[in-house]
Amino acid sequence: MTAKEKQNRANIVAIAESFFGCKESDGSHKKIIDIYNADKPLARGYPMKYTDAWCACFVSVVSIRGGALAVMPKEVGCGKMIELYQKLGRWQENDAYVPAPGDVVFYDWNDGPNYAATDNTAAPDHVGIVVSVTGSTIKVIEGNMSNAVGYRSLAVNGRYIRGFGLPDFSAVTVKAPAGTATRPTEPPATSTGSNDTQGAGMPVVGDVVHFTGAAHYASANANSGPACKPGTAKVTQLALGAKHPVHLIAQSGGGSTVYGWVDLADIQGATSAGTAPAPKMRVGARVKYSGPLYRDSNGNGQGKAVNGTYTVKYHYPGRKCGVHIDGLGWVPESACSVVG
Template sequence: MDTSFVVFKKGKYTNFGLNEKELVQMKTCRRKWLARWLAACIAVVLGMGMCAGLPVSAAYENTYTNTGNQRADIVAVAKTQIGYHEGSLEGTTNSSNNYTKYNVWNGKIEGGYRYAWCHAFVSWCANQAGIGTDIVPKTAGTSTGRSFFVNQGTYRQSAANGGSYVPQAGDIIYYGSGSSPSHVGIVSDCDGSTVYTIEGNYSNKVGTRAINLSNSYIIGYGVPNYKGVVPPKPAPTLTVSTGNSSIETTFSWNTVEGATEYDVKIWKGTVWEGDAYLVEWGASNPYSVVLPEGTYQAYVDARFGSDMQMSNIVEFTVKAGCKLNVEVGNSSAETKFTWNDVNNATGYDVKIWKGKAWEGDPYLVEWGASNPYSVILPEGTYQAYVDTRFGSDMQMSNIVEFTVKAGCKLNVEVGNTSAETKFTWNDVNNATGYDVKIWKGKVWEGDPYLVEWGASNPYSVVLPEGTYQAYVDTRFGSDMQMSNVVEFTIKAGCKLNVEVGNTSTETKFTWNDVNNATGYDVKIWKGKVWEGDPYLVEWGASNPYSVVLPEGTYQAYVDTRFGSDMQMSNIVTFNVTKAKIQIGDLNSDNTLTTADAVLLQRYLLQERTLTQSQWQTADLNADGTVNGFDLALLRQKLVG
């Protein structure tokens, strides 16, 4: 109600800004006023003798003795008036004319006492409790009363208007819409969810009400600066950022002056129904925790020593979902997205924005992504999340922000304890250098095993047995960008060396012996290893192993066997060229000597055999037969 009223004046009602409800009340009075005025006059005349000496409103006297605790006293005074009905000073007449002792005490408005009296009742109770008008104003207007507390800075918004204040006994409760009050009462109690009140002009009498704190009819509370009581402690406002069944739900609140600690209290369901699901005593702000699926209510208690003040209650629902992790690569190495699997999920969609999520179209969406999902992204800052699908429904994961920088991708060609391990990478524009960093075990656990500052590409080194992790830092002046991390294992093994022959002479394969080896297998491909079947495999080869190979390009390695296990050597690439044949040079020493004649003679005497290439060399007269004529020609060459 406003500060002006509807009054009967010169046979008319004058509207000074009252609301419709109050106008209806006054119009009702108009029809009854003349008849009741006459009856009241007769009653006064007849009853003056009988009523002589009776106090006014004897039926609803304030019998309470004030204690000095003004917050308690105003409630106690109000309780003595419960049941008082408008219509007479005594409050025992069942009427609806707005005539009450509270209005008579408050004073005439535009020459009369018949006006809406809810705030006059509040002011009367305050006066009876010894509370000055500097604490609770003397007024019949609800707008005036509310404005008094607003101007003092002691007005608190209701939950429906976005507030978090939990009222206490003695507070003044305002009802209405938005910031426009139409009714008022005195708070007698509050249990955190329901507020209990005593109100004048409640169905034409002093009555009580129980109403939920979140009811939109409540617009706010005047919190008087009572004397004789400790003022109420300020309450924090709780905000909840809901996660899912895999990522944290975060609880945050404003810092309250004087608070010594905060306790987060969470119920699965409704607060105070059964035990709390979780209480975090002395919680840090913000406080985060992963909660299982379900609907929750939570609040924060601000502690002031042994006292405490409760925040607003927040209800939220946690759904099933996953947590996204991003292992950032660079402009050459893949960025990897991983997440935990969720029961009953029908699929996962990875959604990546360059910049902020939902600003413009996504940079990339991988529908039905496999876990993990990897992709090379260009330089830039990104945000990404995973939608977990449950049929037509979906649940979003956490959002991860990450930055992809220019860099290289490391590749490792693993050797063994005898053969070099080779590190190669792609060159990056504007790079000023590359540093190869190798750990035995996990990167960054202890000191690196080896760092090659300013490494050449490729970089090769023989490493002892063990498991390693390595990466390359690409340097851009004083800045640097790390490559992907590669894990590899070095095992005991040999290093293969190849002494290349030609189509007439043997190619020799040699290697170092390895402790505990049970055998060696030489494997030779014509072309690339593992492309098709090998050209030749010598199982259990002796060291050295020699063989004449036809013209061509080959790759070969040696497998060192350790029982049923084996370890591959380095791969050697080599070319076998066609031999230049010198007629008569049977021992292939590129010189004709008597040794060649002896070999041919022994062949003719059937004391030895010739290889195919030796036989071709021995056929000096090229008649397709090796015989005494060829030996004669050879001797002739030796003499001449």
């Protein structure tokens, strides 16, 4: 994969993540619908309503924002979107395919229990954009996930995968999302991971901090910089004595869009890089759970009670019982304690 393609994929993911948290409950999802409807011509001439299912619309809006429609076609129906990828010769039918960031994954919620050994060819129900692949775990960002833009983790060749659309990111230039700083080219004046050589209150490279500012900068001594959102971020470089001495990169799911140099006064609550972070809920996590099992992730069909430590096989954040343990059944995430 060329550097250009990698950057294009990263830009698509960044655009998608810029909508994280938009939801129906406060009407913030409406801007996604509005962006789609403003981009003419509309797919099949259909204007989206605020009450329509909007997962495919979200994927289309990400493509619109990135200027990638030539390779990431616009549609508001999952089935029709698959047809467009097939026409482009960029459809991947193999459910066991290992995707790359920016690929488009389609789901079928009626996938059978023999999913690992069979090819799902049914009608798709949902769609999202691959954020990353770590080992055998795929992280996806989706619109209309529990009526919001959110993340999902699933296993490679996992249940419910219908197939993949593969945009040819080598054939376009994807625009970087608005409000992000370019990767800095200025080396830090001093870069160290040792507390005893840094000024009072200076974080350590690797710290996870809460960024409270509203701007980031392309260099440590820049006079002006674009706006960004506050939230959780990671310290990646230091430049002692500079105007903006700390370089931050936003943490996924932390609400921030920072990617650049920032003021020390805009940083709070550092967590030392030497302290192991608490394990997070994910596919493959080990969890303690005591309580009843359920037939599906919506909490239907309460069954027998269990008590023990289990491995997470599927994880659907935001659902009533969004954690599937050891092939036994679905359980509420709120009742699980992640231990590894």
